[in-house]
Amino acid sequence: MNLTISNLAIGQKAIIKDFDINNIPLKLLEMGCLPGNMVEVIQIAPFGDPLYLNINDSHVAIRLETASIIEVEISKENQL
Amino acid sequence: MKVGNINIALIGNPNVGKTSVFNQLTGLNQQVGNYPGITVEKKQGVCKLSSNLKATILDLPGTYSLNASSLDENVVIELLLNKNDKDFPDVAIVVTEVENLKRNLLLFTQIKDLEIPTILVINMSDRMSYKGISLDIPYLENQLKTKIALVSSRKGEGIDNLKNLIINYKNITTEPCLNASSIDVAYFNNLRRAFPNQSLYKLWLVITQDVNFANLNRNELPNPSFAKSKEDLKRLQQKETIKRYQFINDVLKVGQKIDLASAKDLRSKLDRILMHKVFGYVIFFLILMLIFQSIFDWSSLPMDFIDSSFVSLSSWTESQLTAGVLTNLIVQGIIPGLGGIAIFIPQIAFLFLFISILEESGYMSRVVFLMDKSMRKFGLSGKSVVPLISGTACAIPAIMATRNIENWKERLITILVTPFTTCSARLPVYSIIISLVIPNTRLFGLFNLQGLTLMMLYLLGFGMAFFSAWLLNKILKIQSKSYFVVEMPNYKLPMFKNVVINVIEKTKSFVFGAGKMILALSVILWFLASYGPGENFRNAREIVSKQNPATEHLENEIASYKLENSYIGIIGKSIEPAITPLGYDWKIGIAIVTSFAAREVFVGTLATIYSIEETGDQEATIKNKLSTEINPITGDKLFNLASGVSLLLFYAFAMQCMSTLAVTKKETNSWKWPAIQLVFMSGFAYTVALIAYQILK
Structure with missing residues (x-):
């Protein structure tokens, strides 16, 4: 299974790889949620949803449902 | 000397301090209206640039891009694409914020491609050193082909410089920053051939958006090959967005330096406390308590003052005018009607004060984040918290506050259940x-x-709102994607000027908007209660004096006899069979009927009906009178535990507010939903009141 934003732990950084364009609100793309950009999970709300993210220096909250269709790659910076 | 005028459009992402810049430029020199036909707020102001030039500034709704996904954003595109619009800007000012420059520039590059002279404002420059950010302004101006004004709207710095740039707007090149055709070369080459005189990016916007623009209706595109499937268009929009970000990233790599030493800041500290899984909810609860306290406690003093002022105004007016029909209309219809509006000003103002502080500070987004999961169980969104809280003052602004809920089903449910919350x-x-x-x-x-x-009645209101939301969530078969994107803005100390202007504007529009309705209805009510058909009404005096020649309260008796035979009395009598099982008599029935205009007229209607002289403490005298009323059928006291509880429950649940129905119609664009609200809520109220009375009696 592919790794998505919903699999990330708090504080973990990753690079956005791919997503199904038809299920992503355009507003999120405009906030910088695009392949190649960095994403970090800042906080997860009580009960595990929604997620508070830093995407390409934009601070946004999205629901788990949306987060689970955005595929990511763990960034090298974080593995070091 | 003739004073020249130029049109300016102020454009920007939400949360960049666009309104602060607007307030700095125009001061209190502004007016708020609506765009024709829709409920999007239109803010316009005037700014004096020099002795012979002034600017009319239009504060457009906040938008993340020119790809419209809401009514508010549509307004922006429609204006910018229509050269014939009277508000079409000579200059566009794009407001950005120094900490979110990357994202903010996306919109800037789109505006720039429309070939309108565009000035870039980088706001919150006072935070640059604190955040370790430095900008190479000449480089950025050169790359972005614009003039840049560094502004701190909080400190009022850079505004004069901005005004100078506006005066010299003709020096700004209208050359676009990005070559639109690189999105899809073949497609755009075809477009260029078909429309040689149009800006490519404008054509692109017209094709992708649902707007028409001067002489080019998207449905009349000559060649069907320009039409693309929705999916293809979205793919191209994504491609456009990526292209723009590539360009912006390249520019900022050189033009912006950030010293990362100051990474951990106030934001993450506050976030950790305010969104803590325990403290987060505790703090939110305490803030709610404070709001309720202010709405119901602190505003009682000014409300009493307004109330008594209108009573004295009424009696003063009566003493000044000669007796007659017109005087009666003014003294009994118009002045109490106006008082009924004015009395709510303190509560509304307090409510908007708190909401505006919570929004300005950035806290509201945190509440939305905390509450989303729990609210979704009821088919609501985290964003429904704001309308439900506002509903305790008045359902009208509350329903308007649902606009930022992206998911239509969640928004509709929020609109439908908000009137259950106990309004003032x-x-x-x-x-x-x-x-x-x-x-x-x-x-x-x-x-x-x-x-x-x-307190139980308040809880009952909230409980019913959540219960019916849950029910509607099960019943309504609306498929809409669970889109939910909330920007989490930086915490900011609310600016006094912004808060004050907001409170004044919102209160004003409540008073004039809802006020017109209440005023009109109170005049109609007065008419219906003061006139009646037939002999009985006209000869009231003779009939009453004949029946009770010796009574001390002759005038009162005549008045109530007249009322019984007035138009409204006839209406009350005719609905009596329906309300007797609930424990009410025809007089309460009239009060209920008039309450469908607005609930607060209940007490006033009963006051008129029981023909009490309006002297001293009005509520106390009504109370004494009511407590001695006898139910003609049962022979018991009319207001006993059974009928009282029944009435309380009826008022808790019934849909008795025409203005709310009108707003629901406006926001849902259909009579179906207000009709459902009216029938469901009032039907439920009737049933519950009936059961309560039959059990308790």
Whole structure:
């Protein structure tokens, strides 16, 4: 299974790889949620949803449902 | 000397301080209206640039891009694409914020491609050193082909420089920053051939958006090959967005330096406390308590003052004018009607004060984040918290506050259930009935039973809102994607000027908007209660004096006899069979009928009906009168525990507010939903009141 934003732990950084364009609100793309950009999970709300993210220096909250269709790659910076 | 005028459009992402810049430029020199046909707010102001030039500034709704996904954003595109619009800007000012420059520039590059002279404002420059950010302004101006004004709207710095740039707007090149055709070369080459004289990016926007623009209707595109499937268009929009970000990233790599040493800041510290899984909810609860406290406690003093002022105004006017029909209309219809509007000003102002502080500070987004999961169980969104809280003052602004809920089903459910929350108009009804039927004793020597009842009614309102939301969520078969994107802005100390202007504007539009309705209805009510058909009404005096020649209260008796035979009395009598099982008589029936205009007229209607002289403490005298009323059928007191509880429940659930129905119609664009609200809520109220009375009697 592919790794998505919903699999990330708090504080973990990753690079956005791919997503199904038809299920992503355009507003999120405009906030910088695009392949190649960095994403970090800042906080997860009580009960595990929604997620508070830093995407390409934009601070946004999205629901788990949306987060689970955005595929990511763990960034090298974080593995070091 | 003739003063020249130029049109300016102020554009920007939400949360960049666009309104602060607007306030700095125009001061109180602004007016708020609506765009024709829709409920999007239109803010316009005037700014004096020099002795012979002034600017009309239009503060457009905040938008993340020119790809419209909401009504508010549509307004922006429609204006910018229509050269014939009277507000079409000579200059566009794009407001950005120094900390979110990357994202903010996306919109800037789109505006720039429309070939309108564009000035870039980088706001919150006072935070640059604190954040370790430095900008190479000449480089950025060169790359972005614009003039840049560094502004701190909080400190009022850079505004004069901005004004100078506006005066010299003709020096700004209208050359676009990005070559639109690189999105899809073949497609755009075809477009260029078909429309040689149009800007490519404008054509692109017209094709992708649902807007028409001067002489080019998207449905009349000559070649069907320009039409693309929705999916293809979205793919191209994504491609456009990526292209723009590539360009912006390249520019900022050179033009912006950030010293990462100051990474951990106030934001993450505050976030950790305010969104903590325990403290987060505790703090939110405390803030709610504070809001309720202010709405119901602190505003009682000014409300009493307004109330008594209108009573004295009424009697003063009566003493100044000669007696007659016109005087009666003014004294009994118009002035009490105006008082009914004015009395809500303190509560509305307090509510907007708090909401505006919570929004300005950035806290509201955190509440939305905290509450989303729990609210979704009821088919609501985290964003429904704001309307439900506002609903305790008035459902009208609350329903308008649902606009930022992206998911249509969640938004619709929020609109439909908001009127269940106990609005301020129910308060006078509750307090008089509670004081009549609930004993003023303490429970366990601690809780005042009357106060406890009032609190129960508030909880009942919220409970019913959530219950019906849950029910609607099960019933409504609307498929809409669970989109939910909330920007989490930086925490900011609310700016006094912004908060004050916002409170004044919102209060004003409540008073004039809802006020017109209440005023009109109170005049109609007065008419219906003061006139009647037939002999009985006209000869009231003779008939009453013949029946009770010796009564001391002849004038009162005549008045109530007249009322019984007035138009409204006839209406009341005709609905009596329907309300007798609930424990009401025809007089309460009239009060209920008039309450469909607005609940707060209940007490006033009863006051008129029981023909009490309006002297001294109005509620106390009504109370005495009501407590001695006898139900003609049962022979018991009319207001006893059974009928009282029945009335309380009826008012808690019934849809009795025409303005709310009108707003629901406006926001849902259909009569279906207000009709459902009216039938469901009132039907439910009737059933519950009936059951309560039959059990308790």
